Amino acid sequence: MSHLAPICATFKEPKGFGPSQKKKKKSKKMKRDYVEDGDEEDDDDEEEEEPDRGVIPEVVTNRMMNRMAVSVGIPLGIGLLFFPFFYYLKVGLKIDVPTWVPFIVSFFFFGSALLGVSYGIVSSSWDPLREGSFWGWTEAQKNWPVFWQSLRGGSRKN
Numbered sequence: 001m002s003h004l005a006p007i008c009a010t011f012k013e014p015k016g017f018g019p020s021q022k023k024k025k026k027s028k029k030m031k032r033d034y035v036e037d038g039d040e041e042d043d044d045d046e047e048e049e050e051p052d053r054g055v056i057p058e059v060v061t062n063r064m065m066n067r068m069a070v071s072v073g074i075p076l077g078i079g080l081l082f083f084p085f086f087y088y089l090k091v092g093l094k095i096d097v098p099t100w101v102p103f104i105v106s107f108f109f110f111g112s113a114l115l116g117v118s119y120g121i122v123s124s125s126w127d128p129l130r131e132g133s134f135w136g137w138t139e140a141q142k143n144w145p146v147f148w149q150s151l152r153g154g155s156r157k158n
Contacts, residue, residue, distance in 0.1 A: 057128040067136065068120030072113045079109030122147050 056064075086102045089095045122143040123136025132139045 059128045060124065060126055063124040063132070064121050067124050068117055071116030071120040071123075075109045075112035075116060079106050079113065082106060082109070118147070 082102065082105050086097055086105075089097050119136075119140065123132075123140040125132030125136075125139050126143060
């Protein structure tokens with residue numbers, strides 16, 4: 001039964017999207033009880049976290065997921081439909097289709113689906129109170145620099 005303890009522990013604190021659980025801050029007295037005499041740290045270095053910092057609102061997450069479903073699903077679906085189409089051309093109609101044609105077509109559509117993940121995220125409005133445009137081009141122009149900055153490891157500190 002001891003091998004089930006780590007699995008059950010994961011159900012106690014779920015990670016992912018949604019509001020984060022507030023952590024209780026230990027008092028200085030409790031902290032001193034746990035720290036040995038020579039290893040005390042300054043309390044000034046410890047910054048108190050904002051409870052909602054870094055959490056994407058559910059409205060924005062749903063908006064991103066809807067856009068990703070469309071921008072990934074359409075090219076992926078078309079790319080998958082080409083396999084039976086090429087099979088039908090080759091076997092059913094006896095048309096000699098070069099092998100490289102299905103590879104190029106699938107590469108194009110699957111690559112478009114991969115780019116659709118990024119575009120689905122960037123083209124949604126990151127403001128929970130504003131829906132954004134249908135194609136999301138104005139939102140994408142605003143969000144691309146922020147997206148690239150986060151991929152490079154930079155952060156905005158105010």
